[in-house]
Amino acid sequence: MILMKDVHKTYANGVVALSGINVDIKQGEFVYIVGPSGAGKSTFIRLMFREVKPSNGTIRINDINVNDLKERKVPYLRRNIGVVYQDFKLLPKLSVYENVAFALEVIEESPAVIRKRVMEVLDLVGLKNKARFLPDELSGGEQQRVSIARAIVNHPKIVIADEPTGNLDPETSREIMKIFEEINDRGTTILMATHSKEIVNTFRKRVIAIEDGLIVRDEHRGDYGYES
């Protein structure tokens, strides 16, 4: 489903973020991306939905070559991938409800379906009563949960989450993990970059460790692995 071959990424300022990534992720897998700060996890994630383009190498998602994809086609790729951004990326002038609904409006869902799905998913992340608020009126953890809600609202085939529990307490984190496991059980592929040793060691999944732009470990049912 997700296939990367010898992927390199050097940013415009000369920083080498990835230097030769090879990876094969099957449909329905649940994969943690771990590694120290600045290792290249977010860059790795951003390649998949073409937020950044690789300097070298090929990326295939569902047999679509992401590099060669026409500009026009990119939105359709992105609709199949729900992304929780490390910095949330909420639209500041839209309410919580409108932010989540946006992901359904782009695929032209009917208003009735939108209302139902959005309220369902806001309920799931515990923000049903904050639907009318603006992002600025939320706490950090609440904003993060809106970003999670938006990522999963349109039942994407792949969910990519960059540090989705960084601003959540362990209790709420666990609830979010349960949601991810549930949609994973329904066949959704999940990629999650995380620094949470506790989560990785509790919910055992495949672990890919990135250091200095290279995959240094790739274990099924692995642990967080770094000494504490």
Place this chain on the structure above:
Amino acid sequence: MILMKDVHKTYANGVVALSGINVDIKQGEFVYIVGPSGAGKSTFIRLMFREVKPSNGTIRINDINVNDLKERKVPYLRRNIGVVYQDFKLLPKLSVYENVAFALEVIEESPAVIRKRVMEVLDLVGLKNKARFLPDELSGGEQQRVSIARAIVNHPKIVIADEPTGNLDPETSREIMKIFEEINDRGTTILMATHSKEIVNTFRKRVIAIEDGLIVRDEHRGDYGYES
């Protein structure tokens, strides 16, 4: 040093974030603020340097009444408090170096002192080689460390950190904690809101737990306390 009496905070949209906070923090203490997402931790923190004003109650810092402080005097209060923001609040058009230097420029330090201090503190957080980068060119964890560097660069009497390790791997988190302990040893008061059970349970300090806008626990050498 920090004294809150019956502090209430209701936001403009009607959300009651704090409903009766009483707390007394002595000079040189190291205090964790824990609690679920949306409990009011960030609000509690923001009151101290007047990012928000309380709806009710009094806040005294170093015997200065923060509520009654004249608008003109607020910058001088803020210069004594180094803050690590949950959303970093870096100036997007300034380089890492300039962002950190800004905290020294406002107190009109000499250019030579500024250069020395900034490079020192960037070295401390491991970003010496990224001094010329813009915040947008950094990873999440790197941005967070810039925010930490800026908070401590001018040797403030109080350091307030809102979830300062949310985007950092355990190894880097530990290094940051060591920095905090070190400046705490030199007499700096430290307040730190965190969701990291690991940190709280490893570096034992005073723990204040907030739930639904109220302090529900206040223990010296406490643990994170919530079931995992």
Place this chain on the structure above:
Amino acid sequence: MRHIREGFKNIGRNGWMTIASVGAVTTTLILVGAFLALMLNLNEMADNIEDDVQIDAMIEQTADEEQIQNLGNEIEKINGVQSAVFSSKDDQLNSLIDSMGENGQAWQMFEQDNPLNHVFVVKTADPQDTAPVAKQINELQGIQSVNYGQGVVEKLFEFNSYARTIGLVLILGLVFTAIFLISNTIKITIMARSKEIGIMKLVGATNGFIRWPFFIEGLLLGVLGSIIPVAIILTGYYYLVNNISQHINYSFIEILPFNPFAFQLALIIVAIGALIGVWGSVMSVRKFLKV
């Protein structure tokens, strides 16, 4: 539908930015409107002055009535001639005496012994034809000489043509400035939202999906921005026509009538506002769609 709704909502969501944009559109259009009104009226006045130009074709003293009649017919046949009116030498003397004011009275004694000629007063359909027509008349048998203010009339036409060119340049310059300023303002407000546009693209919005609300928003900005200018133009021009024009009373100062001129002008203003609004908004958003 969604796009129209979102376009309207954005007007509200962007608060201060909307007010600033609408303010820029408003001021610019007031300027354009005022100058258009002024220039079009000046143009009209220039037309009126040119229309006053006439050819005095002096008939030889020896011509009898029949010859004069024939001459009149011949003149009317010339291409470009609109009318040829006979004016006897007595009429000519009277109008000369009139035009000289007090000075003229000294000349009344010559009424018995009038040295002037009978004259055909000729008007051309297009004032620009005055010189060639006059030349043709001059060649007719029985015409002693023609007088249409040779020299002065050419200068008048030259001056008016310069004035018209300057006016046109000013108006065009002003309209282009307006286009630039309005679209520039809109561009800045959209620039301030480039991050949001980037987020929309990341969530899977197509360029069209993002562009449409901006289209509507630009249209609204333009139309909202033209409300005050239109109101000012309509009331201001109404006031002008009804008051000022009574006080100034030169034959050549003739203001264009309120209806339909003011309404046409209002329409132009709204059209400029709406078009530039849409254009500025769509062009600016294009830049940020390449994320």
Place this chain on the structure above:
Amino acid sequence: MRHIREGFKNIGRNGWMTIASVGAVTTTLILVGAFLALMLNLNEMADNIEDDVQIDAMIEQTADEEQIQNLGNEIEKINGVQSAVFSSKDDQLNSLIDSMGENGQAWQMFEQDNPLNHVFVVKTADPQDTAPVAKQINELQGIQSVNYGQGVVEKLFEFNSYARTIGLVLILGLVFTAIFLISNTIKITIMARSKEIGIMKLVGATNGFIRWPFFIEGLLLGVLGSIIPVAIILTGYYYLVNNISQHINYSFIEILPFNPFAFQLALIIVAIGALIGVWGSVMSVRKFLKV
């Protein structure tokens, strides 16, 4: 020092926003400059036309040379009179014949029996004094009548005064529009930075510390924005003075000389740009300092 340095740096940091602001300042100032040049020249022309107004004081036929000499002295003593030049009745007839062109030749036969008067051609220091001075002259012994284009001159002055008022209103309107548009554009660009201003305040910056770089930045925006307008005015006006003015040749079209007029205008343009830049920038930033 830091503030000046930061002000300059911000010009670069804000890239597109700076370009957009400078663009708005540039276009607006070109407009203001062009209209100022036009209006000041038209005003000068109106002055010239008014300066051409003169009073013809007709001397009674019976006056002898000594009386005429005395009359001249008396006229020159009247308050507001600049000069009084004697013109004999023969001069008068000649200039009448000249002014009538071909028609005039018919009158040459009256040269022996000239019905005109000797005349004093009087000029007033201030053209506006024409009517009262003429009245005073008229009351002098030995003056038959005065003629200064009664009626027409009053209308000319009235028209010029209307034209001047309209011109002034237009220029003022334009300058205020320019002020609004420039400060509005700057306001929007600063609005887009309100978050950054908030962060600066949170890091402990005083209002003054934040304001100074904006002050410098506004000054720079204004000055940068006036470079192109000044260049256009200087070269454009130079071209106009040297070329166009040779082609138009009416006595009353007289363009103000390049030096010092163009330089004064350039100075005004730079001053407007700099002042509004600073003012717009400082006023806008004030709004966001209340964090």
